[in-house]
Amino acid sequence: MASTAKPRRSPPCGLRIQPAEIAHRVRALHRRISADLSALNASASFLDRLRTTGRLDTDLAHRHGAVGPVGRASGVDLDDRVWRPYDGYPDLAPIIVPTSTVTDALARLRVREAEVTQSAELFGEAADRLTDIEPVFGVRAPAVDGTHLGVAESAAGEVLHSVTIRDGRVVRCFARSASFHDLVLLHNAFHGDVFTDLGFIEASFGLSYAGVAM
Structure with a gap:
C-alpha cells in the first residue's frame, strides 16, 4: 500500500539553526572557555612562562602597523570594526578595543581574554536582534569592472581582499591575511x-x- 505521508522538506541551509540557538551555543562555549582561562590563571607556573616573555616593542608595533592581538598588546588599537564599521556593527553595542603596553605574551593573552568575552556578547546581541526580524543571508551585487578593496576584522586582525574585475569576470584576487602582515x-x-x-x-x-x- 502506498504511503500517504508527505515527504519532509529540509529547511533552507541558512535557517537550519535559529538565532536563539546560535546565541545559546555561543554562550555555552564562552562558559567553557572561561573555565579553561580560570584554570590557566590559577597556575603560577603557567603565568611565569608568559610574563616578560616575547616582548614586542611598542614603537616597532606602531611603525609596522601590527594588527589584531599582536598589535593591541603592544599599544596599537587598530580595529576595522571601530575605524571602518561595516555590516551590522554600527547597530550593535560600541566595541571597546582592549589594548596593553606591557607587550609580552601574557599581555597578548589578556587582550584575547577581553576579546573572547566581547565577541560572545556581540554574538548574543546580534542573535537577539535577528529573532525579531527576517534575516537576509545573501545580497546580490553587480559585477562592476575595476579594482575593489574589501576590509574585515578577523580574530587575528585586519584582513584585506583586493579583487580586479574585467568584463564581469574576476581576473585577479589578492588576499592579505593578518598572519601575512604580522x-x-x-x-x-x-x-x-x-x-x-x-x-x-x-x-x-x-x-x-x-x-x-600566498
Whole structure:
C-alpha cells in the first residue's frame, strides 16, 4: 500500500539553526572557555612562562602597523570594526578595543581574554536582534569592472581582499591575511628568551603559517 505521508522538506541551509540557538551555543562555549582561562590563571607556573616573555616593542608595533592581538598588546588599537564599521556593527553595542603596553605574551593573552568575552556578547546581541526580524543571508551585487578593496576584522586582525574585475569576470584576487602582515614581527619578540619559550611566544602570536602561503 502506498504511503500517504508527505515527504519532509529540509529547511533552507541558512535557517537550519535559529538565532536563539546560535546565541545559546555561543554562550555555552564562552562558559567553557572561561573555565579553561580560570584554570590557566590559577597556575603560577603557567603565568611565569608568559610574563616578560616575547616582548614586542611598542614603537616597532606602531611603525609596522601590527594588527589584531599582536598589535593591541603592544599599544596599537587598530580595529576595522571601530575605524571602518561595516555590516551590522554600527547597530550593535560600541566595541571597546582592549589594548596593553606591557607587550609580552601574557599581555597578548589578556587582550584575547577581553576579546573572547566581547565577541560572545556581540554574538548574543546580534542573535537577539535577528529573532525579531527576517534575516537576509545573501545580497546580490553587480559585477562592476575595476579594482575593489574589501576590509574585515578577523580574530587575528585586519584582513584585506583586493579583487580586479574585467568584463564581469574576476581576473585577479589578492588576499592579505593578518598572519601575512604580522608574522615578520615574530623574530623581533625574542629578547634573551630561552629556546623553550619559542612555543609560548609563537602561540601567543596566534598566527597561521597557511595564512602566509600566498
